[in-house]
Amino acid sequence: MSGPMSGVRVLEVAQWTFVPAAGAVLADWGADVVKIEHPQTGDSQRGLRQLGHITIEGDRNPVMEHANRGKRSVALDMATPDGHELLMDIAKTSDVFLTNFLPDARKKLRIDVDDLRAANPDIVYARGSAYGPLGPDAGAGGYDMTGFWSRAAGAAGSTPCDIDGVVPQPGPAYGDSIGGMTIAGGIAAALFERERTGHARVVDISLLGVGVWASGVAVNAALVSGQPWQTNPAGANVTPNNPLVGFYRTADGRFLGLSMLQGFRYFAEFCRRVGTPELAEDERFATHQLLAANAVHAIEVLRATIGAQPLAHWRAALEGFDGQWAPVQTTAEVAADPQVRANGNIVTVQDRGASFDLVASPVLFDETPLSLAPMPEFAADTEQLILDLGGDWDRILALKESGAIA
Template identity: 55%
Template sequence: MNGIRVVEVAQFTYVPAAGAVLADWGADVIKVEHAVSGDAQRGFAYLGSVAAGGNFAPLMEHPNRGKRSVGLALEKPEALEVLYDIVRRSDVFVTNFLADARRRLKIDVDDIRKINPNIIYVRGTALGARGPEADRGGFDQPTFWCRGGSAVGVTPPGLDGIVGMPGPAYGDSIGAMTIAGGISAALFARERTGEPSVVDVSLLSAGAWANALAIDLSLINGEPWRAQPLQAGASAPKNPLVGFYRTSDDRYLNLSMLQPGRYFGDFCAHIDRPDLPQNELCDTTEKLMANAAAVAEIIAKEIAARPFSEWLERFATLEGQWAPVLDSLEVAHDVQLRANGFIAEVTDVDGNPRELVTAPVQFDETPASLTRGPQFAEHTDEVLRESGRDDEAILALKLAGAAT
């Protein structure tokens, strides 16, 4: 994306995280924040900084690393003219402002296209650009997770309540990656045809896509997809090598060997039961499948006899598909993520080394090189000078309350 300029009029995580992905890929992303209040997410203290008194807040760094920040009060004509100057020199305009706000601030499609007919215009919405609820806002928990079907899909029957998202900005981050892909396709199309696109991605559509196979099956059979009951042991009725198995220290391993006949012998060797493939319960694939429940009990007993750490060592050479069930701190130190450069170092505003997860796409086996997110309106003067304004003009904008 080197040489691509993106102007972002957005806040919170959903759309700004798409800008962060493009910045990871080398784009020059200019984040426009309100001249007084900035991105509303800067005021969220509940996820805070990593250390008392620190200035590194993952809630801001995750969706805003690598950008430049400009403080503009777009309700003022002088600030709007600055934005239009930036738009004239940009390839992509991306926003998550509601339709009424876009019209009021004069940043809707027609407004921006009058300034730059060749720009790709991107709307990240809650519920889509059309339909009776198009003007409603939303966040990822209610819209992506709940309305998109994932909340019901992961809540086991009998649970007194509904399971929430596994982490903050979960749906936002998935939706943002979708936006980044849409922008990439639109840039490619413009290169081929000369025509700029209007790109739309909603949290609802991203949530439905994440849950697409369950929805597709429901369309066929007329029944909602339901989560499996909470369980340990096999979860496939005819395959003991699919399921969650508990270790002696109350950790879990997930087995997902969809071809039990192929992997059973190697698996039995790894659990010190080389005799099992000769057992009359499972000495053929047909018997293994027919007696899956009984074999799963044997496997569960064997795995429950040893601790999690021992199974990690033993299964390192296992041919079939499996994974340890990890928490977020363990994922942060996953050797494979780090070996492939998907956890990257970034220097914070105080000069301290920190780390962030990078976008999940690499080019030419080269990990992304990250820079910190901008402080509020940090690059206002720099961007204003790029637009041809001298110090006197910049001062006038600040005195008028149009720029920070």
């Protein structure tokens, strides 16, 4: 594939979504990503067929496609001597080694930094972890629900203060996907430095660190005040000093999301569009200061007005309005959103004569949607890669007989 990462080879020894998602982003950008899978089990997610209430049927596997499109699959048992030798042969031709294996496993399998650098001193070594490479929890495992969502305050910061429970992540692999994009950015920076200086870095990204960054403004506020972030109650909430920031319920149980931080600037036109022009003429809202002081009264009127019509009515009424608003959409609506399609956030993938749509990573280069390749079939590229490395069929047969490859 063409792209800014064309000519870069990434050797990926990872499972699940967080770190493989980084490989998918790099593949989107044109890198040759070689995914190592165990000859008997493969990536554990290949068998995942239940996502929440959705049962996946047929050949499609959304979670695998999301994190593994565009890669090559090599089935290799690196715990065997022959398998480890082949892994190091691939490493010698690679620019990046990407892994989420825990420290003890990396040491046991001889795939730690020193092992890879012995084969290729110039390789960028990238590790994704739950809690980072330092501190007492450096060796602990975890998923995005624990490291990103729970421990980094995303769950607490998203849970309304008046409900009994905790709000889950918006969807499967939510923190993993954000984290994978972050890993890809860190690798790109390390490759840029290596190109300029010749120095190859070790890159570390944790789900905890990504989560702390995502909640960074609220955490910074806690650093200043010593107070935890206070969430709003459940329901359609509006900022108490600005009637144009928050959520309004529509007649059909949907919601409008408003984010007009300069509320007074847009207030008159918004009132006109929703059919309450007299509200903007009310002397209680005649200045920015008065609107802020009396926002509760404007909110009461706007709640009743917006709640009297369905979402489709307000989409039409606010079409072309300069103020910042959006409908609160479902994932099915996002999949059909023409703006999403126009910007290449979802693209069509060709696979063995058929086609399907898939979410793309969110960076455009030269205003051109990315061209994605499908995820690889298990072990599909093992033999060809060995031949590309200069091996022959005798070596392939020997590796198969020893159990090093599938």
